[in-house]
Amino acid sequence: METQDHPAVFRHVLGDCRWDGVACQAYKEEGAAPFKAVSRQVLFSQPELAAELRYFEVAAGGWSTLERHAHVHAVMVLRGHGSCLVGCVVRDIRRHDLISVPPMTWHQFRAAADQPLGFLCLVNADRDRPQLPDADDLADLCTDPGIAAFLAQN
Amino acid sequence: METQDHPAVFRHVLGDCRWDGVACQAYKEEGAAPFKAVSRQVLFSQPELAAELRYFEVAAGGWSTLERHAHVHAVMVLRGHGSCLVGCVVRDIRRHDLISVPPMTWHQFRAAADQPLGFLCLVNADRDRPQLPDADDLADLCTDPGIAAFLAQN
Numbered sequence: 090m091e092t093q094d095h096p097a098v099f100r101h102v103l104g105d106c107r108w109d110g111v112a113c114q115a116y117k118e119e120g121a122a123p124f125k126a127v128s129r130q131v132l133f134s135q136p137e138l139a140a141e142l143r144y145f146e147v148a149a150g151g152w153s154t155l156e157r158h159a160h161v162h163a164v165m166v167l168r169g170h171g172s173c174l175v176g177c178v179v180r181d182i183r184r185h186d187l188i189s190v191p192p193m194t195w196h197q198f199r200a201a202a203d204q205p206l207g208f209l210c211l212v213n214a215d216r217d218r219p220q221l222p223d224a225d226d227l228a229d230l231c232t233d234p235g236i237a238a239f240l241a242q243n
Numbered sequence: 244m245e246t247q248d249h250p251a252v253f254r255h256v257l258g259d260c261r262w263d264g265v266a267c268q269a270y271k272e273e274g275a276a277p278f279k280a281v282s283r284q285v286l287f288s289q290p291e292l293a294a295e296l297r298y299f300e301v302a303a304g305g306w307s308t309l310e311r312h313a314h315v316h317a318v319m320v321l322r323g324h325g326s327c328l329v330g331c332v333v334r335d336i337r338r339h340d341l342i343s344v345p346p347m348t349w350h351q352f353r354a355a356a357d358q359p360l361g362f363l364c365l366v367n368a369d370r371d372r373p374q375l376p377d378a379d380d381l382a383d384l385c386t387d388p389g390i391a392a393f394l395a396q397n
Contacts (some may be wrong), residue, residue: 154262190252
């Protein structure tokens with residue numbers, strides 16, 4: 090049953106959000122975009138499925154890339170807690186919270202200082218590449234003191 | 244931000260796998276197919292997303308419909324434990340295990356006797372309707388003693 094097209098039917102969790110037969114990968118190519126201490130595991134990706142389900146884990150004190158794109162993200166926190174920026178809103182997030190990132194909306198996920206933040210992220214299989222903010226975008230975002238404080242936690 | 248097309252950006256978990264702004268629905272129309280003690284919550288479903296993420300919860304001792312269809316299921320257990328049949332294999336499943344149901348493959352999920360089984364199920368937004376087994380299909384399945392025992396737990 091396990092071929093390139095068909096994943097194994099059963100993949101047991103190994104503990105702490107690692108899965109049998111699922112590679113724990115680098116979040117992005119080093120240097121491609123700013124981020125800190127993030128891993129990526131692709132849980133479901135197959136030709137019959139129009140979407141992919143990935144698990145990202147941001148280590149304590151780490152953060153995902155601040156980016157935007159036309160495709161949407163549908164996120165569920167699976168482990169730990171932290172905070173996230175979506176558009177002009179910063180929120181604390183914890184296990185099983187749901188976050189929907191609309192098209193072309195700046196977003197970033199940050200783990201708490203004391204524990205990791207792990208989340209599922211559902212995306213269309215066919216999707217555009219993320220855009221990074223330029224200096225003007227960052228200046229616009231930072232006119233909001235809450236967003237400026239969120240982005241300054243490095 | 245919350246419209247019919249765009250879900251709320253943040254939906255906090257309320258505890259025990261219920262979410263703010265997410266209706267807890269009947270699994271299927273009563274009488275449409277055999278099942279016992281299953282609820283359904285649609286966590287993500289929107290025009291920009293080619294798939295839907297649903298959360299099903301089978302109460303202790305309950306079971307989902309035995310069915311098959313051309314679309315695939317990508318499942319992650321979120322709460323509790325139980326067992327499932329996929330094709331000709333029965334497995335115990337527990338929190339964070341992954342289950343991939345291939346096209347046209349008989350499948351059923353059963354909660355343990357002492358606790359619920361809650362799982363995420365990812366499907367294509369555009370999908371076919373499930374088929375139920377007829378007497379010949381059931382007889383074929385039950386030639387395997389393990390499957391017969393699994394199906395007999397009512």
